[in-house]
Amino acid sequence: MKIELRNISKTFGSFRALNDVSLSVESGELLALLGPSGSGKTTLLRIIAGLEDADLGSGPILFDGVSVSDRRVRERKVGFVFQHYALFRHMTVAKNIAFGLEVRPRCERPSRVEIRRRVRELLELVQLEGLANRYPCQLSGGQRQRVALARALALKPTVLLLDEPFGALDAKVRKELRNWLRRLHNEIHVTSVFVTHDQDEALELADRVVVTNLGKIEQIGTPDEVFHYPESEFVMNFVGDVNRFHGRLEDGKLCFADLWLEAPEDRDGTSGPARVFVRPHDLDVDIRPNGTPSLRALVADMHSAGPVVRLVLRSEGGHTLFAEISQARYRKLGLRAGSAVCVTPHNVRVFPDSS
Amino acid sequence: MSQGGGRRARTLNRAFALKRHSVLPGFGWTLGCTLLYLCLLVLIPLSLLFFRTAGLGWSDFWSAVTAPRVAASFKLSFAASGLGAALNAVFGFIVAWTLVRYSFPGKRLIDATVDLPFALPTAVSGIALTTVYSRTGWIGQLLEPLGIQAAFTPVGVTVALTFVGLPFVVRAVQPALQDLDPEAEEAAATLGAGRWQTFYRVILPTVMPALLTGFALAFARALGEYGSVVFISGNMPMRTEIVPLLIVSELEQYDYQGAAAIAVVMLVASFVILLLINLLQWWGARHQRREGV
Numbered sequence: 001m002k003i004e005l006r007n008i009s010k011t012f013g014s015f016r017a018l019n020d021v022s023l024s025v026e027s028g029e030l031l032a033l034l035g036p037s038g039s040g041k042t043t044l045l046r047i048i049a050g051l052e053d054a055d056l057g058s059g060p061i062l063f064d065g066v067s068v069s070d071r072r073v074r075e076r077k078v079g080f081v082f083q084h085y086a087l088f089r090h091m092t093v094a095k096n097i098a099f100g101l102e103v104r105p106r107c108e109r110p111s112r113v114e115i116r117r118r119v120r121e122l123l124e125l126v127q128l129e130g131l132a133n134r135y136p137c138q139l140s141g142g143q144r145q146r147v148a149l150a151r152a153l154a155l156k157p158t159v160l161l162l163d164e165p166f167g168a169l170d171a172k173v174r175k176e177l178r179n180w181l182r183r184l185h186n187e188i189h190v191t192s193v194f195v196t197h198d199q200d201e202a203l204e205l206a207d208r209v210v211v212t213n214l215g216k217i218e219q220i221g222t223p224d225e226v227f228h229y230p231e232s233e234f235v236m237n238f239v240g241d242v243n244r245f246h247g248r249l250e251d252g253k254l255c256f257a258d259l260w261l262e263a264p265e266d267r268d269g270t271s272g273p274a275r276v277f278v279r280p281h282d283l284d285v286d287i288r289p290n291g292t293p294s295l296r297a298l299v300a301d302m303h304s305a306g307p308v309v310r311l312v313l314r315s316e317g318g319h320t321l322f323a324e325i326s327q328a329r330y331r332k333l334g335l336r337a338g339s340a341v342c343v344t345p346h347n348v349r350v351f352p353d354s355s
Numbered sequence: 356m357s358q359g360g361g362r363r364a365r366t367l368n369r370a371f372a373l374k375r376h377s378v379l380p381g382f383g384w385t386l387g388c389t390l391l392y393l394c395l396l397v398l399i400p401l402s403l404l405f406f407r408t409a410g411l412g413w414s415d416f417w418s419a420v421t422a423p424r425v426a427a428s429f430k431l432s433f434a435a436s437g438l439g440a441a442l443n444a445v446f447g448f449i450v451a452w453t454l455v456r457y458s459f460p461g462k463r464l465i466d467a468t469v470d471l472p473f474a475l476p477t478a479v480s481g482i483a484l485t486t487v488y489s490r491t492g493w494i495g496q497l498l499e500p501l502g503i504q505a506a507f508t509p510v511g512v513t514v515a516l517t518f519v520g521l522p523f524v525v526r527a528v529q530p531a532l533q534d535l536d537p538e539a540e541e542a543a544a545t546l547g548a549g550r551w552q553t554f555y556r557v558i559l560p561t562v563m564p565a566l567l568t569g570f571a572l573a574f575a576r577a578l579g580e581y582g583s584v585v586f587i588s589g590n591m592p593m594r595t596e597i598v599p600l601l602i603v604s605e606l607e608q609y610d611y612q613g614a615a616a617i618a619v620v621m622l623v624a625s626f627v628i629l630l631l632i633n634l635l636q637w638w639g640a641r642h643q644r645r646e647g648v
Contacts, residue, residue: 049545051541051544051545072544073541073544073545074544074545074546074547074548074549077547078545079545080541080542080545082538082541082542083538084536084538086536086538086539086541086542087539087542088539088542088543088556088557089539089561090560090561090639099543099546099548099556100546100547100548103543103546103547103548103549103552103556104547151542151546152545152546154546155546155547
């Protein structure tokens with residue numbers, strides 16, 4: 001099922017949650033809505049589900065080209081997984097999963113045997129066989145999450161919407177469930193949209209990522225595009241860590257932190273003040289200059305963080321830089337606090353101040 | 356607490372596995388306090404009832420509590436109280452729902468009004484009810500052409516017993532409604548449930564324990580009510596005489612044993628009913644612990 005949203009706006013009182021947003025989700029795609037809290041991503045998800053109505057004057061919401069704007073929630077047939085699972089506390093796991101089937105009108109309702117078979121299938125799918133007769137309060141967070149997913153899938157929805165699906169889980173369970181959801185999506189291929197504020201989750205899980213900020217879409221792209229070619233300063237800042245400088249563009253040259261570089265191709269023609277961004281892992285650290293323009297700096301501090309070492313560097317001009325190098329590189333250079341190093345930036349992103 | 360007392364308490368704890376280790380010690384102390392308090396206020400005075408009644412032989416007791424006038428009053432008391440509590444369960448629920456779910460001007464005022472039956476001296480409300488529901492009263496006037504006479508009939512008794520029970524249901528149900536997870540209702544909607552299905556499959560079962568508590572409290576209060584009923588009922592033996600009133604009239608005739616016998620039956624019956632409701636409520640709530648995250 002392909003989903004299209006055209007010119008959607010939503011205001012709560014005086015707060016503009018969504019400002020003229022258009023988006024299309026391809027059939028069978030797993031799409032992430034990534035943004036800080038208050039950026040409108042959950043509102044967008046709820047509007048797709050029909051739990052919220054867009055403002056008057058907004059464009060249509062199309063499912064496979066057919067407008068569903070005036071269909072109510074229950075008629076849209078979307079699967080929705082809530083942030084806090086919203087399981088029915090007084091029902092067993094099996095009853096929770098069967099709920100969607102049991103509330104159907106009598107003429108469409110499957111037989112009891114059929115419902116039981118379907119529940120068993122779904123329990124198998126979410127790997128919770130044997131927990132059918134437990135109550136939600138007897139399950140762990142990850143298990144509840146999977147029950148919520150099974151419940152949403154019981155009606156074989158053509159669209160699956162997940163609101164911060166892993167938000168309330170601890171780091172390890174979150175990773176496991178993330179991989180599991182990816183595998184599940186590969187298996188059943190239902191068009192899925194999930195909301196998250198965790199960039200790792202979005203980059204790792206999604207086919208495409210939509211970065212939202214202040215009720216607008218900042219960028220839509222594959223995880224690679226969003227991470228390596230951010231189109232705006234906001235995306236650069238929000239997706240991944242970043243070093244930020246004030247610099248100047250002049251005649252195809254870029255100057256920042258006492259360093260002159262060739263300006264990136266997309267900023268060739270412009271001149272004037274600009275903001276300059278480099279990711280920590282795009283800073284090459286060496287003991288000696290290697291021929292390319294580089295900054296001289298001293299190692300102020302360092303943290304060994306798992307597979308990488310994070311360096312805090314102080315340049316001669318007084319700038320503080322954050323760099324990330326591998327453990328192997330770190331050992332080869334034999335760095336210690338106070339070591340003098342040369343720093344060469346790569347993949348510099350520049351945004352002129354006027355924009 | 357003495358050494359011996361401590362040891363006894365420990366043995367007791369082990370025997371019944373009542374005590375769980377906790378950071379705040381004091382189980383023995385608090386249980387002792389609880390029992391003392393209940394004894395002084397409830398158990399000792401009530402057990403006197405049984406001693407009184409014991410002076411009566413079994414057959415005397417039986418004939419005292421099955422006399423036609425007594426039986427009629429039992430029937431009226433339990434039926435009117437039950438009916439009143441049931442009415443309150445329905446309409447009290449609606450009142451609580453309105454107060455929790457919607458905001459409208461005057462909401463605070465209505466919220467405060469609910470508590471009035473708590474606060475008024477019951478005699479005052481009895482007189483007020485009688486005035487309004489009597490044949491010439493504001494509401495009684497309207498009921499008259501419909502062939503309904505409220506004052507001095509069982510209808511009036513039920514009205515008074517409903518009146519005193521209302522706050523119990525509203526106040527018991529309100530927190531449960533506030534506690535409802537709005538996402539659960541939305542989840543039901545995304546799963547295709549209609550409003551009515553969402554109500555009786557999701558909301559009602561969640562609120563049921565609180566509603567039962569409210570019902571039980573309203574029922575208990577109505578059984579013991581005296582002041583607000585005496586005026587509106589007219590106290591006609593066999594027709595509009597409630598049990599508390601009958602007990603008082605027996606006392607006025609210095610028939611202490613007869614009064615005690617009736618009271619014992621009343622006591623046992625209400626205790627059993629309340630116990631059953633509590634069990635039902637406990638059974639319904641056993642899986643409703645808040646989902647901790």
